[in-house]
Amino acid sequence: MVDYSEVYIYSDQPTTCPKCSARSKVVLNLSHTNDKTEVHLCPDNDCNYEFVMQYDEDFDNASLL
Numbered sequence: 001m002v003d004y005s006e007v008y009i010y011s012d013q014p015t016t017c018p019k020c021s022a023r024s025k026v027v028l029n030l031s032h033t034n035d036k037t038e039v040h041l042c043p044d045n046d047c048n049y050e051f052v053m054q055y056d057e058d059f060d061n062a063s064l065l
């Protein structure tokens, strides 16, 4: 099950697992939809944490200033 109670915002860094910091992989890419989200899965067998990344345009714009 994906825990949608916690949503993480994209940064310019490679996406990593919030629990163990392993480089996560995209299992569901919805970045082209209105939701602008990606579901990521931690590849670590001991962790296997699934989490949601969300693209925040306001955050992105602010970082360009």
Ligand SMILES: [Zn+2]
Residues within 6 Å of the ligand: 017, 018, 019, 020, 021, 022, 042, 043, 044, 047, 048, 049
């Ligand atoms: Zn992990």
